[in-house]
Amino acid sequence: MAPPVAGCEKYALSVNLVRTGCNRGVMDDDELIARLADGDDVALRELFSRHAPWLAARLRAVLPAPDVEDVLQETFLAAWRSAATYAPQGVAGGWLWGIARRQAALVLRHGGPATVPLLDQEPGSAEDPAEAVLTRAQLAAAMTALGAPGGPEREVWRLLYLEDHTVAEVAELMGVPEGTVKSRAYRARRLLRAALRGATSAERDAR
Amino acid sequence: MNIELTDLTRRFGRNQAVAGVSLEAGPGVLGLLGPNGAGKTTLLRMMATVVPPSSGRMRLLSRDPGAHAQRREIRRRLGYLPQNLGYYPAFTVVEFIEYFALLKEMPPSRIPKAVAAAVEGVDLGTKARAKLRTLSGGMLRRVGIAQAIVNDPELLLLDEPTAGLDPEQRVAFRTLMRDLGERSTVVVSTHLVEDVGAACTEVALMDAGQIVFRGTPAELTVRGKDHGIGDAPLERGYSAVLAAARS
Amino acid sequence: MIERPDMAPPDVDLDRVWTGVAAQVWRREPPRLERAAARLLRSPGLARALLTTPSLLAPWLIASVVVLGAGTIATAGTGEPLVWLIAPALAGAAIAYAYGPGIDPAWELLCSMAVSDRMVLLVRALAVFALNSVLGLAASAASGTAAAVTFGWLIPMTAVCALALAVATVTRSANTGAAAGSAAWIITVLAGQATAGKFTAVVTEAVLIIPYLAVAACCAAIVVYATRIPRGTS
Numbered sequence: 001m002a003p004p005v006a007g008c009e010k011y012a013l014s015v016n017l018v019r020t021g022c023n024r025g026v027m028d029d030d031e032l033i034a035r036l037a038d039g040d041d042v043a044l045r046e047l048f049s050r051h052a053p054w055l056a057a058r059l060r061a062v063l064p065a066p067d068v069e070d071v072l073q074e075t076f077l078a079a080w081r082s083a084a085t086y087a088p089q090g091v092a093g094g095w096l097w098g099i100a101r102r103q104a105a106l107v108l109r110h111g112g113p114a115t116v117p118l119l120d121q122e123p124g125s126a127e128d129p130a131e132a133v134l135t136r137a138q139l140a141a142a143m144t145a146l147g148a149p150g151g152p153e154r155e156v157w158r159l160l161y162l163e164d165h166t167v168a169e170v171a172e173l174m175g176v177p178e179g180t181v182k183s184r185a186y187r188a189r190r191l192l193r194a195a196l197r198g199a200t201s202a203e204r205d206a207r
Numbered sequence: 208m209n210i211e212l213t214d215l216t217r218r219f220g221r222n223q224a225v226a227g228v229s230l231e232a233g234p235g236v237l238g239l240l241g242p243n244g245a246g247k248t249t250l251l252r253m254m255a256t257v258v259p260p261s262s263g264r265m266r267l268l269s270r271d272p273g274a275h276a277q278r279r280e281i282r283r284r285l286g287y288l289p290q291n292l293g294y295y296p297a298f299t300v301v302e303f304i305e306y307f308a309l310l311k312e313m314p315p316s317r318i319p320k321a322v323a324a325a326v327e328g329v330d331l332g333t334k335a336r337a338k339l340r341t342l343s344g345g346m347l348r349r350v351g352i353a354q355a356i357v358n359d360p361e362l363l364l365l366d367e368p369t370a371g372l373d374p375e376q377r378v379a380f381r382t383l384m385r386d387l388g389e390r391s392t393v394v395v396s397t398h399l400v401e402d403v404g405a406a407c408t409e410v411a412l413m414d415a416g417q418i419v420f421r422g423t424p425a426e427l428t429v430r431g432k433d434h435g436i437g438d439a440p441l442e443r444g445y446s447a448v449l450a451a452a453r454s
Numbered sequence: 455m456i457e458r459p460d461m462a463p464p465d466v467d468l469d470r471v472w473t474g475v476a477a478q479v480w481r482r483e484p485p486r487l488e489r490a491a492a493r494l495l496r497s498p499g500l501a502r503a504l505l506t507t508p509s510l511l512a513p514w515l516i517a518s519v520v521v522l523g524a525g526t527i528a529t530a531g532t533g534e535p536l537v538w539l540i541a542p543a544l545a546g547a548a549i550a551y552a553y554g555p556g557i558d559p560a561w562e563l564l565c566s567m568a569v570s571d572r573m574v575l576l577v578r579a580l581a582v583f584a585l586n587s588v589l590g591l592a593a594s595a596a597s598g599t600a601a602a603v604t605f606g607w608l609i610p611m612t613a614v615c616a617l618a619l620a621v622a623t624v625t626r627s628a629n630t631g632a633a634a635g636s637a638a639w640i641i642t643v644l645a646g647q648a649t650a651g652k653f654t655a656v657v658t659e660a661v662l663i664i665p666y667l668a669v670a671a672c673c674a675a676i677v678v679y680a681t682r683i684p685r686g687t688s
Contacts, residue, residue: 041479042333052468053461060463068466073474080479255566282568293559301480309499310567319481323473335480
């Protein structure tokens with residue numbers, strides 16, 4: 001799911017300003033990244049001030065604070081260096097989160113034995129950060145709980161969480177209404193959580 | 208004690224700029240007040256090891272600035288902002304600060320982060336790569352403050368640092384001074400009495416080359432009760448002490 | 455600076471993160487020449503000070519090459535050696551613009567630096583002198599004049615440079631130093647012409663070597679004395 005565009009929330013309740021405020025924010029992000037490619041460090045500063053807070057919040061759900069700082073630093077440096085590769089589509093937040101996720105994966109890979117950071121946590125999720133990190137085997141087992149590849153929950157999961165599309169985009173790709181997408185996503189999360197809980201409790205019993 | 212001055216004098220030709228100053232200061236912010244020609248700038252220049260004293264004893268950061276090797280050690284831990292700082296117009300803000308970081312013999316690997324912190328510390332983050340010739344007077348003054356703090360000095364000497372800064376920037380500057388004063392000795396020479404009251408833990412008042420008052424801002428205020436001329440209590444204390452010293 | 459600080463987790467220091475990002479984005483990579491100079495001089499600060507010398511920068515060097523080149527060409531055209539006449543004056547001006555209270559606006563601050571201002575002065579003066587000598591010698595050799603004239607101007611050049619530097623340091627003005635050096639050289643050349651009958655006397659007469667060196671030594675002593683304490687406003 002696309003991250004909230006910074007500043008939109010404060011306008012959400014203000015009836016007249018919702019759409020224009022949000023749209024202008026998205027356009028400015030694209031302009032900012034274009035300026036990054038030109039070597040404008042003030043644009044990077046602005047981008048940082050807009051996106052670092054929510055990126056930090058998301059990362060904090062899966063990483064300890066010092067690692068979050070390292071990952072954030074590497075994320076914005078990587079964004080600075082690869083700004084030219086960004087195609088303006090109004091998805092600056094998703095682009096940054098993609099970079100952040102890869103950096104987080106690097107940190108975790110070097111941090112411990114074969115661990116893979118995986119789930120795009122809903123901000124505010126109560127899960128323990130340690131539990132959010134799975135081994136490949138546990139992941140494979142959990143994925144089978146979602147059903148066969150191509151099945152509705154599996155597809156929704158793949159498009160929404162692994163490929164970072166918005167709910168609207170997934171609805172269009174799957175040819176179903178947004179409400180259906182949301183309820184399938186809800187079901188998928190429930191199935192996964194149950195599978196994970198089952199896996200970890202089995203692990204605990206085995207120790 | 209970061210500063211230990213005993214009976215310091217400095218003469219230029221026939222002019223006795225500093226006429227016997229004894230001063231001791233540890234961590235904190237010391238405000239140096241006084242009228243023009245009182246000798247504040249000369250005293251600061253001596254503490255910055257730019258001018259040797261004519262007579263008297265000086266110990267800075269527990270070292271003797273008269274000895275070459277120790278003077279170098281002092282200078283590595285020193286930050287100095289002269290009253291009139293010239294600039295290299297073609298340099299950018301970060302180039303200028305980096306230049307003096309190098310001349311202070313900071314380890315090169317630590318310099319980029321120190322420069323970035325100094326730039327952000329004086330709120331010039333949006334002007335980091337601007338050429339100095341494009342900056343206003345107040346911004347240039349802040350660049351000067353930034354080069355003084357880049358090496359996290361144990362002894363920071365600032366001569367009229369708030370010249371050209373607007374009120375909002377002066378407030379930000381005072382906060383910066385208070386933070387720095389927690390670890391190091393900051394000496395601020397100024398003729399703006401209100402700057403002193405807000406940021407300084409101690410005040411020294413100079414007149415005709417000598418120190419005529421040393422104490423807290425509150426003590427200076429007390430001296431002004433019923434005696435002084437001025438709009439603010441601290442100003443009254445200032446004028447009262449000066450009047451007493453000259454009579 | 456952060457727009458929505460309430461969104462960030464309380465134990466993540468975003469200001470520190472930004473400082474880390476800015477450090478990498480704003481940093482300057484010293485060119486190879488500077489890194490080599492830093493190793494040679496055992497001081498990165500001294501190397502940077504050297505390579506920012508006004509008279510070692512590209513525009514000045516190009517101008518010097520042009521002037522000396524013109525002299526060489528003129529020599530080829532007229533048969534009169536000219537490099538010996540030009541080189542000392544040019545070097546004197548370059549030295550005056552190498553360093554000093556006259557040319558360096560942040561000079562008071564430089565005097566409080568761990569890298570001593572006298573070291574900066576010494577290194578800059580030597581580098582400028584050496585470079586100008588090399589350029590002058592190349593021009594001299596290219597114009598193919600007699601050996602005495604080809605090399606004879608090096609010692610007078612030392613004296614002119616020392617004088618220019620001394621005047622620049624004492625008067626705190628690079629322009630005055632450059633003017634003094636050029637004027638002294640012209641007067642010397644004219645005096646040589648008046649007494650010995652030929653212009654090149656000033657570079658070919660061996661008896662002049664001692665006086666030149668004496669002038670150079672005196673001026674160097676003046677510079678050392680004048681730099682012992684910077685003069686200020688009070």
